[in-house]
Amino acid sequence: xxxxxNGDRVELPDxxxxxxxxxxxxxxxxxxxxxxxxxxxxxxxxRWADTAxxxxxxxxxxxxxxxx
Amino acid sequence: xxxxxxxxxxxxxxxxGGFTSLEAMRDAVEASGAEMATLALRRVDPxxxxxxxxxxxxxxxxxxxxxAGCFTARDAIATAQxxxxxxxxxxxxxxxxxxxxxLLPEPAELIEAAQTLVADGFTVLPYTSDDPVLARxxxxxxxxxxxxxxxxIGSGMGINNPYNLRLIVEQASVPVILDxxxxxxxxxxxxxxxxxxxxxxxxxxxxAEDPTAxxxxxxxxxxxGRLAREAGRIPRRLYAEASTPPEGMPELQ
Numbered sequence: 110x111x112x113x114x115n116g117d118r119v120e121l122p123d124x125x126x127x128x129x130x131x132x133x134x135x136x137x138x139x140x141x142x143x144x145x146x147x148x149x150x151x152x153x154x155x156r157w158a159d160t161a162x163x164x165x166x167x168x169x170x171x172x173x174x175x176x177x
Numbered sequence: 178x179x180x181x182x183x184x185x186x187x188x189x190x191x192x193x194g195g196f197t198s199l200e201a202m203r204d205a206v207e208a209s210g211a212e213m214a215t216l217a218l219r220r221v222d223p224x225x226x227x228x229x230x231x232x233x234x235x236x237x238x239x240x241x242x243x244x245a246g247c248f249t250a251r252d253a254i255a256t257a258q259x260x261x262x263x264x265x266x267x268x269x270x271x272x273x274x275x276x277x278x279x280l281l282p283e284p285a286e287l288i289e290a291a292q293t294l295v296a297d298g299f300t301v302l303p304y305t306s307d308d309p310v311l312a313r314x315x316x317x318x319x320x321x322x323x324x325x326x327x328x329x330i331g332s333g334m335g336i337n338n339p340y341n342l343r344l345i346v347e348q349a350s351v352p353v354i355l356d357x358x359x360x361x362x363x364x365x366x367x368x369x370x371x372x373x374x375x376x377x378x379x380x381x382x383x384x385a386e387d388p389t390a391x392x393x394x395x396x397x398x399x400x401x402g403r404l405a406r407e408a409g410r411i412p413r414r415l416y417a418e419a420s421t422p423p424e425g426m427p428e429l430q
Contacts, residue, residue, distance in 0.1 A: 115220040135223030142230040144263035151258045171259055173230045176217025177192040177243040177270060
């Protein structure tokens, strides 16, 4: 399946979940400091593994950075 | 100092933007004595080294995520919700920018975002202009503090309108935190002398030639400014008033 992940078109296996998309970004820290949005809506971490991505999903995976 | 449900001993809040490395940030935050530090959310960079969250956790800093870069209430609300997930906190430094050159806040969107986030259970600390009416609206919206700028973000111009800041302090029943514009220690001291409860600064420390030394300077300035405010300064006078008594002067001719 094809999804828009952090602005890039990427191919993920059919049935991929938000958790798979997070892993595909290469994010290191699986503990605090990561958040994901699917089609503009926040997906709580507890739901990453069971939230399947629709085809053409728009996923944003964010991490903590310096700022402010 | 109490903000929302939390008590803070330090009246300095450090923004983590602009440091050249996590090590430089850690040393400066430690020297500042700050108990709360801001951070932001951006797209994952797999090449990023180290973890800012782990570093701030080690320092015992309370995390204050920001919504920097948001130009609409909608974006700021979504960013705050993402930050709540990422950092397990309902605190947010709310920024809604209205102009990309001055980074001044967009008042209507700011109030709308504040209202929505307060209703959603957030502890909202809004970055605002030095307009006393806007500050009051934000307080009415249920914000836990108001954070007026001294001058534009990163400008280092200090406090451009001390009069407005005094009005904001006078009317506020939530903490007033000077946010943005501090260039050097005397700016932070002045903010405290004008009655601000705390100062939030980033660039003044992170972009100083010696960030750790400047962080120490800010810590002392804020303590001094607070003490001076509480001590009660003398009124300004046009002419001199001798401090040595004129009585008892000898005749020396």
